[in-house]
Amino acid sequence: MNAVIELLQRHRSIRKFQPVPLTPEQIQAIVGSAQMASTSSNVQAYSLIAISDEATKRELARLAGNQAYVADSGLFIVFCADLHRIEEASKRHQDTFHTNTESFLVATIDAALAAQNAAVAAESLGLGICYIGAIRNNPEEVSQLLKLPQLVYPVFGMCIGTPDQEPSYRPRLPQAGILHWNAYEETTMQQGIDEYDRTIHQYYLERTQGQTVTTWSRGIADKYQKPVRAHVKTFLEARGFKLE
Ligand SMILES: Cc1cc2nc3c(=O)[nH]c(=O)nc-3n(C[C@H](O)[C@H](O)[C@H](O)COP(=O)(O)O)c2cc1C
Known part of the structure; x- marks a missing residue:
C-alpha cells in the first residue's frame, strides 16, 4: 500500500x-x-x-x-x-x-x-x-x-x-474480532477468539514440528490464572505514584 x-x-x-x-x-x-x-x-x-x-x-x-x-x-x-x-x-x-x-x-x-x-x-x-x-x-x-x-x-x-x-511473523487476532463498528459486538469478539485459536494452533504446530499443541485462549488462560506481577501496585506507591 x-x-x-x-x-x-x-x-x-x-x-x-x-x-x-x-x-x-x-x-x-x-x-x-x-x-x-x-x-x-x-x-x-x-x-x-x-x-x-x-x-x-x-x-x-x-x-x-x-x-x-x-x-x-x-x-x-x-x-x-x-x-x-x-x-x-x-x-x-x-x-x-x-x-x-x-x-x-x-x-x-x-x-x-x-x-x-x-x-x-x-x-x-x-x-x-x-x-x-x-x-x-x-x-x-x-x-x-x-x-x-x-x-x-x-x-x-x-x-x-x-x-x-x-x-x-506472529499472526494476530482476525480484524473482525478486534474492530467493532459503533458499539462493542460481543458475538464477533467471541468468533474472533474461535478463529484465532485455530490460527495459533496451526502456527505452533508448524513452528515446533508438531511439538506444541496449544491455542491462544489456552495460553492466555494459563497466564491469567494467578495475578501477574502483583507487587507492582506496592512498588508504584512506594515510588510516589498515588493510585487514587
Ligand atoms: C509491553 C511489552 C512487553 C514485552 N515484554 C517482553 C519480554 O519481557 N520478553 C520478550 O521476549 N518479549 C516481550 N515482549 C514482546 C511480545 O512477546 C511480542 O511483541 C508479542 O508476542 C508479539 O510478537 P511479535 O512482536 O514478534 O509480533 C513484550 C511486548 C510488549 C508490548
Whole structure:
C-alpha cells in the first residue's frame, strides 16, 4: 500500500542480535522520532535511560529473568513514566502538584507512545527491536540501578540492534474480532477468539514440528490464572505514584 504500512506490517520481535553498537546518528533518529509521538497536553511525561554500559546491561538482563538478548542488544533503552519533571515544573511556580491514577496513566501512555515511535524508527533503519516488560519483575532493583528519582518508574525496556535471526511473523487476532463498528459486538469478539485459536494452533504446530499443541485462549488462560506481577501496585506507591 505504501512503505510505512508495509514496514508496520512486517514487524516481529528480534531476540538475537549481532554484536554491533548503534551509531550516534541512529540513536539520534530513533530518540528524535520517539519525542515526536503525540503526548497528552504536551506533558511529555517520560524519560528514556539508554544503557551503553555493558555491566549495567548484564545486570538488567538478570533482573529481567535472564533474557540474554537484553545484554546482547546494540542498545538497551528503558522507557520510564516520569512525573518528577512535572512536579519540578510545578515547584517553579509554587503550585501544588497533584498526582492520581489519571496522571499515572498519562505518563504510562506517553512512555508507550514514545517507545512505539522509537520501535518503528529503528525498524525503518533495518534494526530489530524487542520490548522487555520483564524489567517489572524486579522494578525496585531496576529503579535503584538506574538511580530513578521518586515519581519515575520503568515501564519497560527495549532491545534494539542488528538482527541475527529471521523469526516468523506472529499472526494476530482476525480484524473482525478486534474492530467493532459503533458499539462493542460481543458475538464477533467471541468468533474472533474461535478463529484465532485455530490460527495459533496451526502456527505452533508448524513452528515446533508438531511439538506444541496449544491455542491462544489456552495460553492466555494459563497466564491469567494467578495475578501477574502483583507487587507492582506496592512498588508504584512506594515510588510516589498515588493510585487514587
Ligand atoms: C509491553 C511489552 C512487553 C514485552 N515484554 C517482553 C519480554 O519481557 N520478553 C520478550 O521476549 N518479549 C516481550 N515482549 C514482546 C511480545 O512477546 C511480542 O511483541 C508479542 O508476542 C508479539 O510478537 P511479535 O512482536 O514478534 O509480533 C513484550 C511486548 C510488549 C508490548
